[in-house]
Amino acid sequence: MTAFSLTEDQIAIRDMAQGFAAETLAPHAVRWDEEKHFPVEEMRQAAALGMGGIYIRDDVGGSGLSRLDAAVIFEALSTGCPTVAAYISIHNMCAWMIDRYGSEEQRHKFLPKLCSMEHLASYCLTEPGAGSDAAALKTKAVLDGDHYVLDGQKQFISGAGVSDIYVVMVRTGEAGPSGISTIVVEKGTPGLSFGANEKKMGWNAQPTRAVIFENCRVPVANRIGPEGIGFKIAMAGLDGGRLNIGACSIGGAQGALDKALGYAQERKAFGARIADFQALQFKLADMATELEAARTFLWRAAAALDEKTPDASKLCAMAKRVATDTGFEVANQALQIHGGYGYLADYGIEKIVRDLRVHQILEGTNEVMRMIVARSLVGRAKGN
Numbered sequence: 327m328t329a330f331s332l333t334e335d336q337i338a339i340r341d342m343a344q345g346f347a348a349e350t351l352a353p354h355a356v357r358w359d360e361e362k363h364f365p366v367e368e369m370r371q372a373a374a375l376g377m378g379g380i381y382i383r384d385d386v387g388g389s390g391l392s393r394l395d396a397a398v399i400f401e402a403l404s405t406g407c408p409t410v411a412a413y414i415s416i417h418n419m420c421a422w423m424i425d426r427y428g429s430e431e432q433r434h435k436f437l438p439k440l441c442s443m444e445h446l447a448s449y450c451l452t453e454p455g456a457g458s459d460a461a462a463l464k465t466k467a468v469l470d471g472d473h474y475v476l477d478g479q480k481q482f483i484s485g486a487g488v489s490d491i492y493v494v495m496v497r498t499g500e501a502g503p504s505g506i507s508t509i510v511v512e513k514g515t516p517g518l519s520f521g522a523n524e525k526k527m528g529w530n531a532q533p534t535r536a537v538i539f540e541n542c543r544v545p546v547a548n549r550i551g552p553e554g555i556g557f558k559i560a561m562a563g564l565d566g567g568r569l570n571i572g573a574c575s576i577g578g579a580q581g582a583l584d585k586a587l588g589y590a591q592e593r594k595a596f597g598a599r600i601a602d603f604q605a606l607q608f609k610l611a612d613m614a615t616e617l618e619a620a621r622t623f624l625w626r627a628a629a630a631l632d633e634k635t636p637d638a639s640k641l642c643a644m645a646k647r648v649a650t651d652t653g654f655e656v657a658n659q660a661l662q663i664h665g666g667y668g669y670l671a672d673y674g675i676e677k678i679v680r681d682l683r684v685h686q687i688l689e690g691t692n693e694v695m696r697m698i699v700a701r702s703l704v705g706r707a708k709g710n
């Protein structure tokens with residue numbers, strides 16, 4: 327691979343994902359947002375095309391592709407609906423955590439149904455009192471014979487209530503990151519319940535709910551890796567997750583830019599097409615340029631993660647911030663180009679703006695991305 331052009335295979339994968347997004351997601355995206363509909367059947371169709379386990383090994387049904395391939399796929403999917411693409415990205419992140427750190431038995435137990443999306447997965451790290459400072463999490467898992475007993479609450483969990491598999495970061499030891507382990511909790515386990523579906527600004531085509539554990543007994547056999555490496559697993563998952571969410575921002579923004587280009591060439595004001603005004607042309611030129619710069623940087627970070635370079639985590643944090651900030655700004659400018667019509671739901675632009683806003687907050691806020699980069703420059707500050 328080169329970081330600056332796609333191979334023929336990557337172009338074919340992109341075209342496949344873009345075709346799927348245009349035919350299966352885009353026509354329904356505004357309605358799904360309005361109706362808060364989580365399109366599980368359509369996601370299973372995406373999985374049938376290999377998008378349920380993109381960078382999962384193929385012996386358990388994965389596609390065995392690279393992080394760069396995944397970035398290309400998530401950008402393409404998001405041109406149809408960033409919310410659905412972003413949920414598929416979280417699902418892929420959870421599956422990868424099991425693929426990378428799970429035993430052979432766990433891989434064969436959980437991954438075939440995750441790759442086909444017969445089962446959906448949720449990533450459970452955030453708690454009411456532990457967001458950016460995730461290592462302060464308090465959900466307890468106490469060993470009792472061959473089970474852990476879980477008590478605590480996870481907050482803002484994407485897919486919660488519908489997902490079959492919950493990849494949960496719990497405290498099994500001392501305070502801080504080294505006391506955290508990762509446990510898979512299966513839907514239907516007694517003591518597992520969910521809060522109400524949150525009312526949100528965007529991302530309405532997927533549920534966001536609290537996940538509650540009350541005396542919830544989970545077999546020790548469901549622990550992923552040894553005790554004490556759960557925080558490492560969670561952060562490793564997020565390296566790829568951040569690339570994917572950045573790609574979702576770029577794809578959503580590209581969709582908005584394409585709509586704005588079309589609109590600017592049709593809409594007339596002062597006796598001319600608005601696309602004929604140089605102020606607007608320069609705005610469009612800047613939007614396309616910023617987006618291309620973000621995309622190129624994201625691909626560079628994805629290539630670094632594929633090659634496991636020592637600076638890969640830092641590059642993923644940098645690229646997440648740039649891609650999600652740029653994506654939001656470009657989508658917002660696309661709304662501006664639509665004038666008052668951009669503010670109306672039917673045009674599909676305001677939905678993209680609402681959807682992309684949260685990418686600046688989740689999978690680590692963009693302030694946390696700056697913290698990660700700053701630590702690599704000046705070391706860890708006191709209290710961080």
Ligand SMILES: Cc1cc2nc3c(=O)[nH]c(=O)nc-3n(C[C@H](O)[C@H](O)[C@H](O)COP(=O)(O)OP(=O)(O)OC[C@H]3O[C@@H](n4cnc5c(N)ncnc54)[C@H](O)[C@@H]3O)c2cc1C
Nearest residue numbers: 449450451452457458482483484534687688689690691693
């Ligand atoms: C729609 C949605 C879906 C989500 N899905 C999931 C999911 O599936 N799984 C999951 O585990 N979590 C999920 N999250 C949670 C998300 O990851 C957190 O909201 C995010 O990490 C921020 O945590 P917080 O909301 O507690 O904010 P806080 O950590 O309380 O931060 C508040 C503000 O302070 C800033 N801040 C905090 N510390 C510092 C610092 N040291 N320096 C400078 N600024 C700082 C933050 O950047 C932010 O602006 C989701 C959130 C939303 C909104």
